[in-house]
Amino acid sequence: MRLGSDNNKAGQRFDLNQYLDGLYGYAMVLSRNSAEAEDLVQETCLRALRGMDGLRDEDGAKSWVFTILRNIWLNQLRQGRAAPEMVELDSDGKGANEPADAAQDPHADYVTKIEREQVWLAIQKLPVEYREIIILREYEDLSYQEIAAVLGCPLGTVMSRLARARSRLRDALQNIFSAEVSFQRAGKLRSKEEGTLNEPL
């Protein structure tokens, strides 16, 4: 699904399809409603399609489409058109992705599914400003600068808000990976004793 007019170089390379999963995920964490999320993504694509002739820098395309989506959502909120927030907490993991390569071990598969749902639930229970910054940074890999542009706030605010969001999420997920932390702590302490705290963990 390649968009853009023939005489637009940025548009020729601008493949909107690569952003659909990310846009839908962002729309879901904003609206927490799949029908509204789909409408948001479609409207975003339409506006991106109409406005892409002005897109000079392909590198900024991703943050640009995410900004469009967020602005549409904010406008709908202001106009009272957004549907009331209804968290779709279905137990079969419909909200979150199923892994493409599910583990062969049924028990491992089950544990992974449970953990995935818990992560998804923990994110959905965060306030919206924390949900969106988690998805933009941890799932969409936007840089701090790009997130600042999408959210329209200073870089320092992005970093401090992300730190607070992660803190809240970490508390919520404590039960899931407390075992991992204990395991890793043992490993890292051993590294520390060897004086090898040189690379990111």
Place this chain on the structure above:
Amino acid sequence: MNPCDEYVVKTLRYLDNDLKGQELEDFRSHMESCAHCRAHLEAENALSETLHRFRPLYSAPDALRDRVSATVVQQSSRNTTRGSLYDRVSRILSVSGALERLLSWRILVPVALAIGLCVALVPNIVHHVQAASYVETAVAMHRKFISGDLPSGLQSNSPQAVTTWFAGKVPFDFRLPVESSAGSNPAYKMTGATLVSYKGSPAALVTYEAPKDKVSLLVVSSQSALVAGGDEVTGGRMTFHYRTESDFRVVTWTSDGLSYALVSSASGPPQASCLVCHQNMADRRDFKAEQ
């Protein structure tokens, strides 16, 4: 303030390989000596690994992909139709030409004269009224800017950030007139952007500052703001309209479907506002401010 507080954000930057040089050395040194921050680092790392393990969190449903594909096809065909619409109009006009030959020139000449007068005069009047309204709005916004009464918006000196910020906020495809950030020591620095209202629709206002002057740029769709009047100066393919309005110097022009109104202090040098765009361009000497 807890001395470890500053390491909360630095921990995230460390995990993103964003710490360099002395900052990285300081961070490592602190981690060696502070068990609390070390535990925090481990917890943050574990969280990142957990989150990344379940990526992507969502995938777009097939129904949505189909909807978007349909939108793309629809939009593409609409673009294609623009060309064929021209052909159809041309065909209709050629039919009209045949009808004209059937009518007497005694009827056609007076009607054509009347239509010509309307086309020549009425739109011109409307044009100037609309242009005046646009200039008045630009000056009113500039007053708010210099008095600090503008609504809060984005504070940034980055043209890219400003362009991105306006995406979806204004009902047109916002573009700055030229890239004006290339200079290492520009005379006029972009300070930010804010949303304002023009004829009931959102419009873009970009602000600039120099040591002794402030300049604002009101950007709207040229469909809602026609540019006319004042002293006309042609530069390249564009025509600029200069005028002094309520003690402010105003330059207006249109480009690629957008209308621009640049407002600066009238007490400043006559071409000062031109430097906002031309300060980093080869022709900047033509606009050098008078001393």
